[in-house]
Amino acid sequence: MATSTSKDQQHAALAARYGSELPPECGPWNETIAALLSHRSVRKYLPKPLPDNTVTTLAAAAQSAATSSNLQTWSLIAVTDPALKARLSAVAAGQKHIIECPLFLVWVADLSRLRRVGEQKQQQLAALNYLEMLLVATIDAALAAQNAVVAAESLGLSTVYIGALRNDTQRVAAELNLPEGAVGVFGLCVGYADHSVPAEVKPRLPQSVVVHRDQYDVAGEPARLDIYDQDLAEFSRRNELSVSNWTNRVIARTKELRAMAGRDKLAVALRALGFPLS
Numbered sequence: 001m002a003t004s005t006s007k008d009q010q011h012a013a014l015a016a017r018y019g020s021e022l023p024p025e026c027g028p029w030n031e032t033i034a035a036l037l038s039h040r041s042v043r044k045y046l047p048k049p050l051p052d053n054t055v056t057t058l059a060a061a062a063q064s065a066a067t068s069s070n071l072q073t074w075s076l077i078a079v080t081d082p083a084l085k086a087r088l089s090a091v092a093a094g095q096k097h098i099i100e101c102p103l104f105l106v107w108v109a110d111l112s113r114l115r116r117v118g119e120q121k122q123q124q125l126a127a128l129n130y131l132e133m134l135l136v137a138t139i140d141a142a143l144a145a146q147n148a149v150v151a152a153e154s155l156g157l158s159t160v161y162i163g164a165l166r167n168d169t170q171r172v173a174a175e176l177n178l179p180e181g182a183v184g185v186f187g188l189c190v191g192y193a194d195h196s197v198p199a200e201v202k203p204r205l206p207q208s209v210v211v212h213r214d215q216y217d218v219a220g221e222p223a224r225l226d227i228y229d230q231d232l233a234e235f236s237r238r239n240e241l242s243v244s245n246w247t248n249r250v251i252a253r254t255k256e257l258r259a260m261a262g263r264d265k266l267a268v269a270l271r272a273l274g275f276p277l278s
């Protein structure tokens with residue numbers, strides 16, 4: 001009985017994640033995987049305070065992520081000041097969940113700490129000038145943040161990432177007093193979801209499109225994308241203000257540079273923030 005219940009739950013979780021196109025068979029399963037599959041972004045928060053020391057718990061989860069060469073090239077700014085959140089929301093095209101959530105985390109790709117080590121030890125750290133090191137720091141920050149997301153969701157909290165902070169990285173750096181060699185790569189709203197607003201699990205592309213065995217294979221992709229478009233349009237109808245499917249969203253987001261909302265100038269901004277990108 002217990003086994004069939006957990007099989008039912010597994011099937012329901014996969015159906016929510018993949019819509020019409022279930023993976024043929026799922027392997028091992030447990031509560032951690034069930035929790036990961038139930039992730040959804042939340043853009044409406046209750047004005048309810050977080051438990052004491054939530055930042056400490058989320059930061060410990062974040063710092064437990066793997067980090068390239070143990071360099072730990074990221075930092076976290078926990079923002080709770082309403083006026084500062086409002087100014088950061090303005091950078092991010094006025095996304096109001098940044099103002100409404102009790103805690104806004106800014107994840108910083110941070111080479112400045114390594115620079116300070118170099119200065120203190122009077123060493124030229126040549127590699128810090130290279131694009132590779134910014135990638136390292138950005139990957140580190142993303143892995144750390146995702147650990148915090150999983151931790152938050154396990155505590156009954158909800159989150160949404162805010163990439164729109166990169167609309168103006170220099171303004172974010174000024175607002176947060178970031179040193180040279182540090183850039184806010186994305187934000188994260190944290191809070192209790194207002195369940196009066198729908199926030200369903202959003203279906204993902206079928207595994208047949210994303211997961212390849214030994215060799216990359218695009219056979220069958222157009223037909224699978226058609227099915228996914230239908231699923232996502234239905235999701236969009238139920239959950240979002242404007243109805244759109246996936247391919248339309250890809251085009252809307254990437255056809256015109258205007259859609260980059262300032263991020264087309266990111267390389268210039270990064271150089272100004274102390275990343276030569278050699």
Ligand SMILES: Cc1cc2nc3c(=O)[nH]c(=O)nc-3n(C[C@H](O)[C@H](O)[C@H](O)COP(=O)(O)O)c2cc1C
Nearest residue numbers: 039040041043095160161162163164165186201202
């Ligand atoms: C790096 C990153 C940046 C994002 N930026 C934003 C954002 O600025 N605003 C927003 O509402 N959602 C943002 N999202 C959330 C995505 O839209 C969301 O994860 C995606 O639509 C899938 O939905 P789900 O998280 O509910 O599964 C971002 C997600 C990531 C990973």
